[in-house]
Amino acid sequence: MxxxxxxxxxxxxxxxxxxxxxxxxxxxxxxxxxxxxxxxxxxxxxxxxxxxxxxxxxxxxxxxxxxxxxLKTLAPREVRAGLAEVIKYGVIHDGDFFSYLEGQLQQILALDEGVLSYVIKKSCAIKARVVEEDEREDGVRAFLNFGHTIGHALEALTFYRNYRHGEAVAAGMVAAAEIAVERGLLEEEEKNRLKKLLDRAGLPVTVPLAADEILSILPRDKKARHGRPRFVLPLALGSVNLFEDVETDEIRAALERCRKTE
Ligand SMILES: NC(=O)c1ccc[n+]([C@@H]2O[C@H](COP(=O)([O-])OP(=O)(O)OC[C@H]3O[C@@H](n4cnc5c(N)ncnc54)[C@H](O)[C@@H]3O)[C@@H](O)[C@H]2O)c1
Incomplete structure (x- = not known):
């Protein structure tokens, strides 16, 4: 095949x-x-x-x-990378689905077919609904880019060699959640739940590169407007919004917190 x-x-x-x-x-x-x-x-x-x-x-x-x-023949690392996008759907659209993933993570990683079928159907339904509403990314489709602003920077700065796409998105979601907490948009506890689920899924939850390196590449992101990066930030597990006013200092502070492993 x-x-x-x-x-x-x-x-x-x-x-x-x-x-x-x-x-x-x-x-x-x-x-x-x-x-x-x-x-x-x-x-x-x-x-x-x-x-x-x-x-x-x-x-x-x-x-x-x-x-x-x-998926039975897929390398475990690839399964985990795909899971990052699944977790993303929970954060952007459906808090109950996020909780379901917390409870069923082991079955997903063990490729339990019943659980996987549900998870894939649910993910496709969320993506299809968003795309139906906004095929050309004039509005809500941008929400699918949660984690991608920093994620794309990580991929580009490491020449697409170190990270699988989903791995870079995982670290990017944590960075975006850090910015959201700092802005008072998201409860710290919700950020910790996201970080913990990604970590349990074997995905990166830190951003090991220097903040300045990342900041230098952000204006070149395809989604940047007039050189300003756009960030999808979580308001809760299940709800996000798009922000075009995130200041360099906020990004730097979040990235610095993300360098620490805790
Ligand atoms: N078009 C979009 O909307 C969209 C969205 C997200 C990502 N992408 C792109 O998708 C790409 C990543 O895709 P990917 O994660 O599928 O990676 P990939 O296409 O690189 O595949 C990963 C590896 O798995 C192998 N493989 C595939 N199926 C297998 C199977 N069943 N068993 C064993 N091995 C198998 C492949 O040969 C490859 O080595 C990136 O380039 C990203 O930019 C596109």
Missing amino acids: PWAAGVVGDLAGFVASTYMRGISLIQVPTTLLAQVDSSVGGKVAVNHPLGKNMIGSFYQPQLVFIDVHV
Whole structure:
């Protein structure tokens, strides 16, 4: 069976969107990340030396075929990286789902098919609902970028070699939660719950690079507006909002707290 993980799905999707001005596309994702995220929503792109996902389009598949059995051969590290995006859905949209993940984490990591099917369906439903409302990312679709502002910086600064995408997003979610706590938007206890779940899932919860290095690259983020980074910040486990007014000092302070392992 050919593998259509995130990278292959993005590439094949982009080719399908341009070949003969577009041919039918069916996504058959085989990593957890591709099943819960990249195969749904229609974003297809390839990287360019000037930036990640620089050449691409929006192109909806006619069908996404997901078989949880294929995850049995997936490396545990890849399963954990996909789980970061699943946890993200709980934070941005559904506090009950977040609690469910806290309770079922061991079954998920053990690839229990019943639990996994539920988790994948729920994740796809959340993503589909957001994309239906805002396909072109003029509004709520940006919420899906929770953890991605710092996450993308980590990936770029380490030349896409050190982090799986989901791992960088995990550390980015903790950094965003730190900013939210400092702004009085999120209870410290909620941030700790997020950090603990990510940690139990074997995902990074610290940002080991110097704050200045990260700050220097943020204005180049594709999502930045007039050189100002945009942050999706949690207000609670289950609710987020988009902020374009996060000051450099706030980001620096949060990153410094994230360097500590505790
Ligand atoms: N289009 C989108 O909306 C979107 C969203 C999130 C991420 N992405 C992109 O997705 C990419 C990451 O995708 P990914 O996490 O699927 O990684 P990946 O495509 O690199 O696959 C990870 C590894 O797993 C292997 N593999 C795939 N399925 C397997 C299976 N069933 N058993 C054993 N090995 C298997 C692959 O050969 C590869 O070595 C990144 O480039 C990211 O930018 C796109």
